[in-house]
Amino acid sequence: MTQAPATTEALMQAAEFLVDLQADALTPDEHASITSRLTAWRTASPDHEWAWQRVMAMGARLQPLSPQRTHRTSTAILSTAASKAGRRKAIKQLACAAIGGAAGLVVWRQSDTAPVWLAAWGSDIRTGTGERRNLELPDGSRLQLNADSAVSIVFSAVERTVRLISGELYVHSAPLAPDRSLPLRLTTRHGRIEAGEARFGVRQREHLATGLFVDGGRVEVGLARAGTPAATRAVRAGESMVFEGGRLGEPQASRAATTAWTRGMLIAQDMPLGELLAELSLFRSGYLGCDPAIASLRINGTFPLRSAEDTDRALRMLVAEHALAARYVTRYWTRLSAAA
Structure with missing residues (x-):
């Protein structure tokens, strides 16, 4: 059924309100202002109320079954909204989902153009905020997923593939059996990693390149983009x-800090404060951020990271040691700034 122009416009407006309401950087006053305008808009027309309920219903369909991921998944589309162009894209995605319904979402999710948050919704295995998970594959290989991560797995007589859709995992791949020549293949949106017996970590967060860290053995890395050179590059233990995109970086000496999360630790070595808070937010529901003026402040330290309580202790230490102030607006909104 074709949507009437007035209805389509209302859906776009409803999507715009939702994008604005759930943006991470909102202050409480900004949130209250948007909520007030939304209430007035919804009561102005039955079409407006219908459009709002439609957009909210699609948001509910997009939420995974795990309640721990509810906040992060329902707002994940907003990660594209940091710029004006990204905000327009997020609004269009929400509105199109509301117009097309669940069937359209399934088709979109399976396409190469689907955003990471939607692909993660259809993954085989997901972890939520504060959740890590260990699993064993049919060939004896072992995977450890960090918080807020998603993978899909395909094992058959002709394929041994793990697809990292988003997040971070650590792999201990089993040795090849005498009667089997298929290497374990791990793919990301940027490329593929093939391994015999090896231990390695892979990280792929939204809008970032894929990071690979090899602790044992050797892996081969190739690119995913069509038209790029077919050459692969070996990465060995300690690299x-x-x-x-179309670029393979040069192997560098690896640091133990990169896989410290597998031991329940976060090791900051000259890490920008903004990046550190992003890591802590994997174990803390809601918004955790800082004033842009201090986002580049360099932090060194070791932080246990297994629970939300660990993030509380880390924040107290940051405030005490770096002359910062923390503003809390409920348990789910925390922002650091320079102390007055």
Whole structure:
């Protein structure tokens, strides 16, 4: 059924309100202002109320079954809204989902153009905020997923593939059996990693390149983009690499800090404060951020990271040691700034 122009416009407006309401950087006053305008808009027309309920219903369909991921998944589309162009894209995605319904979402999710948050919704295995998970594959290989991560797995007589859709995992791949020549293949949106017996970590967060860290053995890395050179590059124990688009980085000496999360630790070595808070937010529901003026402040330290309580302790230490102030607006909104 074709949507009437007035109805389509209302859906776009409803999507715009939702994008604005759930943006991470909102202050409480800004949130209250948007809520007030939304209430007035909804009561102005039955079409407006219908459009709002439609957009909210689609948001509910997009939420995974795990309640721990509810906040992060329902707002994940907003990660594209940091710029004006990204905001317009997020609004269009929400409105199109509301117009097309669930069937359209399934088709979109399976396409190469689907955003990471939607692909993660259809993954085989997901972890939520504060959740890590261990699993064993049919060939004896072992995977450890960090918080807020998603993978899909395909094992058959002709394929041994793990697809990292988003997040971070650590792999201990089993040795090849005498009667089997298929290497374990791990793919990301940027490329593929093939391994015999090896231990390695892979990280792929939204809008970032893929990071690879090899602790044992050797892996081969190739690019995913069509038209790029077919050459692969070997990465050996003690080395790391970053790759994206049409570029394979050079192997570099790896640091133990990169896989410290597998031991329940976060090791900051000259890490920008903004990046550190993003890591802590994997174990803390809601918004955790800082004033842009201090986002580049360099932090060194070791932080246990297994629970939300660990993030509380880390924030107290940051405030005490770096002359910062923390503003809390409920348990789910925390922002650091320079102390007055």
